[in-house]
Amino acid sequence: MSQSPYPSWQPWEGQGRGVPQPWGGQLAPSMLAAHADRERAVDVLRAGYAEGRMEHGEFEKRVARAYAARTVGELALLVADLPQGPVPRPVPVQAAVPGTFFPVARPRTNGKAVSAAVCGLLCVPTFGLTGIPAVVLGHMARSEIRRSGEGGDGLALTGLVLGWLSTAGWALVMVLVTAVTLAVG
The missing domain is CATH 1.20.58 (Methane Monooxygenase Hydroxylase; Chain G, domain 1)
Incomplete structure (x- = not known):
């Protein structure tokens, strides 16, 4: 039997200890995850599963961990190896907003x-x-x-x-x- 060059654990599995490892991103990994964050992570997992990037058993484990995740960092670990992960990026402060998204100015009343x-x-x-x-x-x-x-x-x-x-x-x-x-x- 040959040894695999890859570790037997996945980053999202917490090195076999069942404890997720901290995420080193810039979006406050210790911030508590909202329901919307969990759903976003599950959507990324579904897309990865639909593209054939993981087996069904792995997909089910990751979805269960996503729904049980307490922080954004835990969610980021679950989707870090998928193309749409790990979490949405913050919008730049000086991003130009198209005029169609601004509210229409009401005319002054006579x-x-x-x-x-x-x-x-x-x-x-x-x-x-x-x-x-x-x-x-x-x-x-x-x-x-x-x-x-x-x-x-x-x-x-x-x-x-x-x-x-x-x-x-x-x-x-x-x-x-x-x-x-x-x-x-």
Whole structure:
């Protein structure tokens, strides 16, 4: 029987003692492993098994050890000899982020649109006194919004609708009062 040039133990087996050896990487090997870290290691093991890099028995042992691992260093040992291991590398601090991943900047809301909506809402408690200002501010705001691209078109439209309803309601009341006054007397 010939002697193999390779040791009878694997690095992930902890030199036969059942204790994983510390990993000498730069990603804090003593840091406690999260569930996501364990799943990532198992995914690397699955890929290695699917590529034929290990036998089924070895794969099952490594998966069991991955789920039992307490630190990131233990997980790194399990996948260190596989192409996708040992752990994800940190993102460089000055990495450029493509513009598509930045949130879209919301346009500034037009102040006249806010004023139109407030005046429209105040039509009921002020008995229609703010109806005409709501209409005027709403038209001015919509014109500015189309020209400048600001936000607040819904607010301006709300002010317009409530202002016109209030103005029309009070005009109807005035016509009815006038008609009743002429009919009575």
